[in-house]
Amino acid sequence: GDSVTQTEGQVALSEEDFLTIHCNYSASGYPALFWYVQYPGEGPQFLFRASRDKEKGSSRGFEATYDKGTTSFHLRKASVQESDSAVYYCALGDLRQGGRALIFGTGTTVSVSP
Protein backbone atom coordinates (compact mmCIF):
# COMPACT_ATOMS: atom_id res chain seq x y z
CA GLY A 1 0.00 0.00 0.00
CA ASP A 2 0.89 3.67 -0.18
CA SER A 3 3.27 4.94 2.49
CA VAL A 4 5.36 7.88 3.66
CA THR A 5 8.76 7.58 5.34
CA GLN A 6 10.35 10.34 7.38
CA THR A 7 13.90 9.39 8.24
CA GLU A 8 14.54 11.74 11.13
CA GLY A 9 12.57 11.18 14.29
CA GLN A 10 14.13 14.06 16.20
CA VAL A 11 16.32 16.95 15.13
CA ALA A 12 18.07 19.31 17.53
CA LEU A 13 19.40 22.57 16.12
CA SER A 14 20.60 25.99 17.15
CA GLU A 15 19.11 29.20 15.80
CA GLU A 16 20.29 30.06 12.29
CA ASP A 17 21.16 26.42 11.53
CA PHE A 18 20.03 24.79 8.29
CA LEU A 19 17.18 22.30 8.59
CA THR A 20 16.57 19.28 6.38
CA ILE A 21 13.88 16.67 6.99
CA HIS A 22 13.82 13.79 4.54
CA CYS A 23 10.51 12.53 3.21
CA ASN A 24 10.16 9.66 0.76
CA TYR A 25 6.95 8.14 -0.45
CA SER A 26 5.60 5.08 -2.18
CA ALA A 27 2.39 5.52 -4.14
CA SER A 28 0.53 3.55 -6.78
CA GLY A 29 -1.66 6.39 -8.03
CA TYR A 30 -1.13 10.09 -8.67
CA PRO A 31 0.53 11.52 -5.56
CA ALA A 32 0.10 14.91 -4.04
CA LEU A 33 2.57 15.72 -1.26
CA PHE A 34 1.99 17.96 1.72
CA TRP A 35 3.93 19.33 4.66
CA TYR A 36 2.14 20.08 7.91
CA VAL A 37 3.47 21.52 11.17
CA GLN A 38 1.99 20.70 14.57
CA TYR A 39 2.61 22.75 17.71
CA PRO A 40 1.93 21.28 21.16
CA GLY A 41 -1.76 21.07 21.91
CA GLU A 42 -2.82 22.07 18.40
CA GLY A 43 -3.91 20.43 15.19
CA PRO A 44 -1.66 20.12 12.16
CA GLN A 45 -1.27 23.36 10.22
CA PHE A 46 -0.87 23.23 6.47
CA LEU A 47 2.48 24.54 5.25
CA PHE A 48 2.38 23.85 1.52
CA ARG A 49 1.84 21.17 -1.10
CA ALA A 50 3.04 20.02 -4.52
CA SER A 51 1.53 17.67 -7.06
CA ARG A 52 3.72 17.82 -10.19
CA ASP A 53 7.22 16.60 -10.79
CA LYS A 54 9.82 19.30 -9.92
CA GLU A 55 7.11 21.54 -8.44
CA LYS A 56 8.38 23.55 -5.49
CA GLY A 57 6.24 24.41 -2.54
CA SER A 58 7.18 27.03 0.02
CA SER A 59 5.87 28.92 3.02
CA ARG A 60 7.34 30.80 6.01
CA GLY A 61 10.89 30.19 4.75
CA PHE A 62 10.35 26.44 4.40
CA GLU A 63 10.52 24.80 1.00
CA ALA A 64 10.41 21.39 -0.65
CA THR A 65 10.59 20.15 -4.23
CA TYR A 66 8.56 17.19 -5.40
CA ASP A 67 10.93 14.79 -7.15
CA LYS A 68 9.14 11.96 -8.91
CA GLY A 69 12.41 10.24 -9.85
CA THR A 70 13.60 9.84 -6.28
CA THR A 71 10.03 9.79 -4.85
CA SER A 72 11.00 12.49 -2.40
CA PHE A 73 9.68 15.74 -0.94
CA HIS A 74 12.38 16.86 1.50
CA LEU A 75 11.69 19.85 3.73
CA ARG A 76 14.39 22.52 4.04
CA LYS A 77 14.85 25.82 5.78
CA ALA A 78 18.01 27.87 5.53
CA SER A 79 17.98 29.52 8.95
CA VAL A 80 15.73 28.19 11.72
CA GLN A 81 14.38 30.16 14.66
CA GLU A 82 13.35 29.02 18.12
CA SER A 83 9.73 29.49 17.05
CA ASP A 84 10.20 26.73 14.44
CA SER A 85 10.31 24.15 17.23
CA ALA A 86 7.43 21.80 16.45
CA VAL A 87 6.58 18.43 14.91
CA TYR A 88 6.67 18.33 11.12
CA TYR A 89 4.66 15.82 9.13
CA CYS A 90 5.00 14.86 5.51
CA ALA A 91 1.69 13.59 4.11
CA LEU A 92 0.57 11.86 0.93
CA GLY A 93 -2.70 12.43 -0.89
CA ASP A 94 -4.01 11.30 -4.26
CA LEU A 95 -4.91 13.57 -7.16
CA ARG A 96 -7.46 11.25 -8.62
CA GLN A 97 -9.64 10.47 -5.71
CA GLY A 98 -12.04 12.93 -4.19
CA GLY A 99 -11.67 13.32 -0.46
CA ARG A 100 -8.93 10.77 -0.21
CA ALA A 101 -7.43 10.24 3.23
CA LEU A 102 -4.02 11.69 3.85
CA ILE A 103 -1.31 9.23 4.78
CA PHE A 104 0.98 10.84 7.33
CA GLY A 105 4.60 10.08 8.04
CA THR A 106 5.70 9.37 11.59
CA GLY A 107 6.64 12.99 12.16
CA THR A 108 9.91 14.77 12.96
CA THR A 109 10.28 16.66 16.21
CA VAL A 110 12.40 19.74 15.66
CA SER A 111 13.90 21.48 18.68
CA VAL A 112 15.68 24.79 18.13
CA SER A 113 17.68 26.28 20.95
CA PRO A 114 18.55 29.98 21.14
Add this chain to the structure above:
Amino acid sequence: GPKVLQIPSHQIIDMGQMVTLNCDPVSNHLYFYWYKQILGQQMEFLVNFYNGKVMEKSKLFKDQFSVERPDGSYFTLKIQPTALEDSAVYFCASSLWGGKDTQYFGPGTRLLVL
Protein backbone atom coordinates in the same frame (compact mmCIF):
# COMPACT_ATOMS: atom_id res chain seq x y z
CA GLY B 1 -5.93 30.11 7.06
CA PRO B 2 -9.40 28.57 7.15
CA LYS B 3 -10.56 27.55 10.63
CA VAL B 4 -12.05 24.28 11.76
CA LEU B 5 -13.53 24.26 15.25
CA GLN B 6 -13.94 21.28 17.55
CA ILE B 7 -16.10 20.90 20.63
CA PRO B 8 -15.29 19.89 23.33
CA SER B 9 -11.55 20.37 23.62
CA HIS B 10 -11.36 17.72 26.35
CA GLN B 11 -13.66 14.90 27.38
CA ILE B 12 -13.32 12.34 30.16
CA ILE B 13 -15.79 9.48 30.26
CA ASP B 14 -16.15 6.03 31.75
CA MET B 15 -15.64 2.97 29.60
CA GLY B 16 -18.87 1.80 28.02
CA GLN B 17 -20.44 5.25 27.85
CA MET B 18 -21.30 7.02 24.65
CA VAL B 19 -19.41 10.09 23.48
CA THR B 20 -20.06 12.52 20.65
CA LEU B 21 -17.28 14.67 19.25
CA ASN B 22 -18.36 17.75 17.34
CA CYS B 23 -16.68 19.46 14.44
CA ASP B 24 -17.57 22.76 12.80
CA PRO B 25 -15.83 22.57 9.40
CA VAL B 26 -14.88 25.44 7.12
CA SER B 27 -18.17 26.84 5.85
CA ASN B 28 -17.96 26.07 2.12
CA HIS B 29 -16.06 22.81 2.38
CA LEU B 30 -17.59 19.62 1.04
CA TYR B 31 -15.36 16.83 2.35
CA PHE B 32 -14.97 15.99 6.00
CA TYR B 33 -12.55 13.71 7.83
CA TRP B 34 -11.72 12.29 11.23
CA TYR B 35 -8.21 11.30 12.25
CA LYS B 36 -6.94 9.73 15.47
CA GLN B 37 -3.64 10.45 17.18
CA ILE B 38 -2.47 8.53 20.21
CA LEU B 39 -0.06 10.52 22.36
CA GLY B 40 3.33 10.85 20.71
CA GLN B 41 2.34 8.84 17.65
CA GLN B 42 1.48 9.72 14.07
CA MET B 43 -1.87 10.81 12.78
CA GLU B 44 -4.05 7.96 11.49
CA PHE B 45 -7.07 8.26 9.23
CA LEU B 46 -10.42 7.04 10.51
CA VAL B 47 -13.10 8.05 8.02
CA ASN B 48 -14.10 10.54 5.37
CA PHE B 49 -17.55 11.83 4.48
CA TYR B 50 -19.06 13.53 1.47
CA ASN B 51 -22.58 14.31 0.37
CA GLY B 52 -24.08 12.64 3.41
CA LYS B 53 -22.18 9.39 3.03
CA VAL B 54 -19.07 7.68 4.30
CA MET B 55 -16.71 7.35 1.36
CA GLU B 56 -13.81 5.52 2.93
CA LYS B 57 -12.97 4.15 6.34
CA SER B 58 -9.93 2.53 7.88
CA LYS B 59 -9.57 -0.54 10.05
CA LEU B 60 -9.52 1.80 13.06
CA PHE B 61 -13.11 2.82 12.35
CA LYS B 62 -14.75 0.13 14.44
CA ASP B 63 -18.41 -0.83 14.38
CA GLN B 64 -18.87 1.25 17.52
CA PHE B 65 -18.02 4.39 15.55
CA SER B 66 -20.45 6.40 13.47
CA VAL B 67 -20.40 9.76 11.71
CA GLU B 68 -23.05 12.13 10.46
CA ARG B 69 -23.69 15.72 9.52
CA PRO B 70 -27.41 16.35 9.84
CA ASP B 71 -28.66 19.33 7.82
CA GLY B 72 -25.31 21.06 7.48
CA SER B 73 -24.77 21.35 11.21
CA TYR B 74 -21.83 19.86 13.09
CA PHE B 75 -19.98 16.94 11.60
CA THR B 76 -19.98 14.44 14.46
CA LEU B 77 -18.10 11.34 15.47
CA LYS B 78 -20.01 9.13 17.88
CA ILE B 79 -18.45 6.26 19.78
CA GLN B 80 -20.88 3.87 21.45
CA PRO B 81 -19.80 2.12 23.58
CA THR B 82 -16.35 3.52 24.31
CA ALA B 83 -13.34 1.34 25.14
CA LEU B 84 -10.07 2.13 26.91
CA GLU B 85 -8.17 2.03 23.62
CA ASP B 86 -10.32 4.86 22.29
CA SER B 87 -8.34 7.28 24.46
CA ALA B 88 -6.60 9.58 22.01
CA VAL B 89 -6.80 12.99 20.38
CA TYR B 90 -9.35 13.11 17.58
CA PHE B 91 -8.83 15.63 14.83
CA CYS B 92 -11.47 16.77 12.41
CA ALA B 93 -10.47 18.10 8.99
CA SER B 94 -12.29 19.49 6.00
CA SER B 95 -11.46 20.27 2.39
CA LEU B 96 -13.28 22.06 -0.38
CA TRP B 97 -12.66 19.36 -2.90
CA GLY B 98 -10.87 16.05 -2.71
CA GLY B 99 -7.77 14.84 -4.42
CA LYS B 100 -4.91 17.30 -4.09
CA ASP B 101 -7.02 19.84 -2.26
CA THR B 102 -5.72 20.86 1.14
CA GLN B 103 -7.26 19.45 4.29
CA TYR B 104 -7.53 21.93 7.16
CA PHE B 105 -7.47 20.56 10.66
CA GLY B 106 -9.17 21.55 13.89
CA PRO B 107 -7.36 21.78 17.24
CA GLY B 108 -8.50 18.32 18.31
CA THR B 109 -10.61 16.78 21.08
CA ARG B 110 -8.66 15.02 23.78
CA LEU B 111 -10.66 11.98 24.82
CA LEU B 112 -9.80 10.01 27.94
CA VAL B 113 -11.72 6.80 28.60
CA LEU B 114 -11.41 5.52 32.16
